[in-house]
Amino acid sequence: MFKSAFINKPSVLSSAIVSALLLVSVDAMAAGGSAPVSNGVSQVNVTLTGAEGGTCIVDHNSAKAGPVTFTVVNKTATAITEIELLSDNRILGEKENLAPGLPAAKFTLTLDGGKYQIYCPGAKQELINFTVTGKSAAKATGSTAELLKQGTVGYATYVNGVVDAMVVAVNQLKADIDAGDLEKAKAQYAKARPFYERIESDVSGFVLPGFKATDNAGNLDYLIDMRASNLDPKVGWHGFHAIERDLFGHGKITDDTKKLAAELQQNVTKLDSLTKALTYKPEDLANGAADLLEEVQSNKISGEEEAFSHIDLVDFAGNVEGAQQAFEFLKPGLSKIDPDLTQRVETQFANVNKMLDTYRDGKIAGGYKYYTADLKAADAAKLSKAVQALQEPLSKIAEKVATVGGA
Incomplete structure (x- = not known):
C-alpha cells in the first residue's frame, strides 16, 4: 500500500x-x-x-x-x-x-x-x-476552477483533522497497552484503525530523512500499516497490525507489544507533522478516492487487512468515508463540469453506504460485524459488486477536474 x-x-x-x-x-x-x-x-x-x-x-x-x-x-x-x-x-x-x-x-x-x-x-x-x-496551459481561473481550488483547501483541513484524531486515538491505545489492559486495548485498537484508512492514499508515500524510498525501514506507511501478508524480512513487523497480532492473535500484552505501541505513537506523531505541509490538486483528490476503493477491493473484501481482529468492515467503512470526503470536496466544481457524472457517483456512494449499514453492530468494537470466514464466503461477491459499481464512475473524475477551464 x-x-x-x-x-x-x-x-x-x-x-x-x-x-x-x-x-x-x-x-x-x-x-x-x-x-x-x-x-x-x-x-x-x-x-x-x-x-x-x-x-x-x-x-x-x-x-x-x-x-x-x-x-x-x-x-x-x-x-x-x-x-x-x-x-x-x-x-x-x-x-x-x-x-x-x-x-x-x-x-x-x-x-x-x-x-x-x-x-x-x-x-x-x-x-x-x-x-x-511543451508547457502546461496557464492555471485556470474562474468560478469552476475556484470551486475546485476551494475543495482542495477544504480537503487538506479534513486530512489534518483526521490525522490529529488518529494521534489522540493511538495515544490512548498506547496507554491501554502500557496498563496491561487487554480488553480495553482491543476496543481501542478498533477505534484507532479507521483514521488511517480514511486518508492512507494521501499519506502513505512519506520516507523518513536518511532513508532511500526503496528501504521499508524508513517508509512510514510500512512502519504504521504493514500486514502479515507482505512483510519485508529485513525490516520485520511494525505498526498497527503487529499490535493486532499480539492483542487478538496471541491474546496477551508483552514487553514487545509495549515497544510496538511506543513506536507507533512516534510514527503517527511524525506523520501528523508531515501532513501539515501537504497541498493538493483537484486530480489528487480524485486519484486518492479511487485508490481507497482499490484498497477495499484488494485488502478488505479479501479479509487480508485485519487477519487477527476481523474488523475488516471497520476498515472498509473508513476507506469509503475517505473516498466520499474527497468526492464531496470536489462536488461543487464537478457539478458544474459534469452534473450527470456527479449524480451517478453520489448515487453509488449512497448504495454502498446503505449496504454497509446492514453490517452495523453497536455491541462490537468498531461498530461493525466481524468479517468471519462464513461472512466472507456469503457476502464477498455482493460487497465487491457494490464497490465496482462505484469505482466505474468515480474513475472518470480525475480527467474531468484535471482539464477544467476557466468557466
Missing part, C-alpha cells in the same frame, strides 16, 4: 539507484510517438506481462504537457504488481495491487515538459524513459 498520494511530499528514490536503473533502461519497451489526446487528456497505456520474467510495455514514450492518464492492465505478470511515475527521483504517482486479470487501473497527473521515468518494480527492465513536451 505504498502510495504516493500524487502530491508534493518527500518520497525520494536514491540518485544512485535511479542512475543504475537508467543504465539498463532502454526505450524498446515504449513505442515511438506522442500519446493520443482524448477530451484534452493524453492517453498512455501500460501493459504488464509475464514474458521474460516480467515485462512492462508502454504504448507511447512521450506526451504533450498537461493532463496525462496512465491506464495500467496486468495480463500475466506475477512479478510486477505496481508502477510509478518518477521525476527527479520523486514519486509523482503510482498504482499498486495490480494482480493479473484484474480490471485496468488508471491515474491522471498534470505534467509539465521534461524527462520522466515509468518505474515497474520487478520487471526485467524496471525503468522506461518518458518525455513530456
Whole structure:
C-alpha cells in the first residue's frame, strides 16, 4: 500500500539507484510517438506481462504537457504488481495491487515538459524513459476552477483533522497497552484503525530523512500499516497490525507489544507533522478516492487487512468515508463540469453506504460485524459488486477536474 498520494511530499528514490536503473533502461519497451489526446487528456497505456520474467510495455514514450492518464492492465505478470511515475527521483504517482486479470487501473497527473521515468518494480527492465513536451496551459481561473481550488483547501483541513484524531486515538491505545489492559486495548485498537484508512492514499508515500524510498525501514506507511501478508524480512513487523497480532492473535500484552505501541505513537506523531505541509490538486483528490476503493477491493473484501481482529468492515467503512470526503470536496466544481457524472457517483456512494449499514453492530468494537470466514464466503461477491459499481464512475473524475477551464 505504498502510495504516493500524487502530491508534493518527500518520497525520494536514491540518485544512485535511479542512475543504475537508467543504465539498463532502454526505450524498446515504449513505442515511438506522442500519446493520443482524448477530451484534452493524453492517453498512455501500460501493459504488464509475464514474458521474460516480467515485462512492462508502454504504448507511447512521450506526451504533450498537461493532463496525462496512465491506464495500467496486468495480463500475466506475477512479478510486477505496481508502477510509478518518477521525476527527479520523486514519486509523482503510482498504482499498486495490480494482480493479473484484474480490471485496468488508471491515474491522471498534470505534467509539465521534461524527462520522466515509468518505474515497474520487478520487471526485467524496471525503468522506461518518458518525455513530456511543451508547457502546461496557464492555471485556470474562474468560478469552476475556484470551486475546485476551494475543495482542495477544504480537503487538506479534513486530512489534518483526521490525522490529529488518529494521534489522540493511538495515544490512548498506547496507554491501554502500557496498563496491561487487554480488553480495553482491543476496543481501542478498533477505534484507532479507521483514521488511517480514511486518508492512507494521501499519506502513505512519506520516507523518513536518511532513508532511500526503496528501504521499508524508513517508509512510514510500512512502519504504521504493514500486514502479515507482505512483510519485508529485513525490516520485520511494525505498526498497527503487529499490535493486532499480539492483542487478538496471541491474546496477551508483552514487553514487545509495549515497544510496538511506543513506536507507533512516534510514527503517527511524525506523520501528523508531515501532513501539515501537504497541498493538493483537484486530480489528487480524485486519484486518492479511487485508490481507497482499490484498497477495499484488494485488502478488505479479501479479509487480508485485519487477519487477527476481523474488523475488516471497520476498515472498509473508513476507506469509503475517505473516498466520499474527497468526492464531496470536489462536488461543487464537478457539478458544474459534469452534473450527470456527479449524480451517478453520489448515487453509488449512497448504495454502498446503505449496504454497509446492514453490517452495523453497536455491541462490537468498531461498530461493525466481524468479517468471519462464513461472512466472507456469503457476502464477498455482493460487497465487491457494490464497490465496482462505484469505482466505474468515480474513475472518470480525475480527467474531468484535471482539464477544467476557466468557466
